[in-house]
Amino acid sequence: DARARIIDGKAFAAGLVERVTAASASLKTDHGVIPGLAVVIVGEDPASQIYVRNKGERTREAGMRSDTHRLPETTTQAELLALIADLNADDGIHGILVQLPLPAGIDSTVVLDAIDPDKDVDGFHVVNAGRLAVGLPGMVPCTPLGSVMLLKDALGDLSGLNAVIVGRSNIVGKPMAQLLLAQNCTVTIAHSRSHDLPAICREADILVAAVGRPEMIKGDWIKPGATIIDVGINRVPSADPVKAAEGKTRVVGDVAFAQAAAVAGAITPVPGGVGPMTIACLLANTYVAACRANSVTPVS
Numbered sequence: 381d382a383r384a385r386i387i388d389g390k391a392f393a394a395g396l397v398e399r400v401t402a403a404s405a406s407l408k409t410d411h412g413v414i415p416g417l418a419v420v421i422v423g424e425d426p427a428s429q430i431y432v433r434n435k436g437e438r439t440r441e442a443g444m445r446s447d448t449h450r451l452p453e454t455t456t457q458a459e460l461l462a463l464i465a466d467l468n469a470d471d472g473i474h475g476i477l478v479q480l481p482l483p484a485g486i487d488s489t490v491v492l493d494a495i496d497p498d499k500d501v502d503g504f505h506v507v508n509a510g511r512l513a514v515g516l517p518g519m520v521p522c523t524p525l526g527s528v529m530l531l532k533d534a535l536g537d538l539s540g541l542n543a544v545i546v547g548r549s550n551i552v553g554k555p556m557a558q559l560l561l562a563q564n565c566t567v568t569i570a571h572s573r574s575h576d577l578p579a580i581c582r583e584a585d586i587l588v589a590a591v592g593r594p595e596m597i598k599g600d601w602i603k604p605g606a607t608i609i610d611v612g613i614n615r616v617p618s619a620d621p622v623k624a625a626e627g628k629t630r631v632v633g634d635v636a637f638a639q640a641a642a643v644a645g646a647i648t649p650v651p652g653g654v655g656p657m658t659i660a661c662l663l664a665n666t667y668v669a670a671c672r673a674n675s676v677t678p679v680s
């Protein structure tokens with residue numbers, strides 16, 4: 381009985397990647413610049429290895445340069461900082477991404493803040509957080525950036541809408557709040573200490589779930605007609621008990637999708653909603669960084 385419109389993030393992301401690929405090709409033809417992204421991974425974490433390989437492939441498919449630096453688990457913080465200094469100085473590299481988590485013994489804040497803010501395509505540098513907070517151009521974190529693109533595509537003008545964000549992380553919740561404030565939403569940030577979360581959520585015209593708890597947000601927390609952005613990516617046992625017993629898993633969001641879709645006006649699915657936007661925005665940020673480094677106005 382689902383009545384919500386499904387927001388197709390996969391299709392929107394494919395369109396964005398197509399536009400970024402075309403814009404990058406023009407940057408090469410008109411200005412001789414090929415956007416370059418360096419991805420640094422330390423250690424052997426299997427999930428991180430898959431993410432990094434995927435990022436490299438997608439970057440090359442978009443006609444950009446992709447360099448992957450694979451460092452051993454034993455790498456010291458000083459060695460990692462030395463690599464970042466080299467990449468900061470390399471004119472052919474416009475974006476630098478350090479895959480998290482880093483091994484114990486390396487302070488990720490120190491490492492991220494060593495990246496040249498103009499090459500910080502993840503947007504995690506404190507300078508970029510500050511630029512976003514005061515409304516200066518900078519690098520915006522990919523997941524919230526992609527989420528806002530989906531919202532503007534779904535709703536048009538967001539002015540005056542009540543936006544509730546559940547989650548206050550530096551990589552999703554806080555930058556999402558800044559972006560929605562910049563779109564003239566009335567923004568509420570809820571978190572694990574918030575009182576009566578269901579009541580807070582029921583006020584939301586736009587509800588953003590960035591919690592990391594499978595299907596926590598229920599259908600009766602949702603205002604009829606609201607637009608739901610589900611950022612959560614949670615791996616849970618398969619719904620089929622036989623498959624679950626074999627160790628098979630599936631991915632769900634932070635929102636109980638079927639319940640929510642019966643009440644909401646529009647909703648992102650998991651998978652296929654926000655997830656594909658993250659890598660598309662990474663490519664977009666790399667293109668924008670390459671333009672700015674060469675004083676070219678990016679095509680938006």
Ligand code: NDP
Binds near residue numbers: 523548549572612
């Ligand atoms: P964090 O763990 O850093 O932050 C989670 C936030 O949720 C915290 O602010 C926490 O509150 C809050 N929270 C936890 N439990 C509750 C609760 N019971 N009630 C209310 N709030 C709660 O996660 P991230 O922001 O990094 O990621 C959030 C989700 O998004 C994860 O599922 C992650 O996998 C996914 N994700 C998806 C991406 C994509 O590409 N689509 C990219 C990045 C993340 P408090 O601060 O009080 O502890």
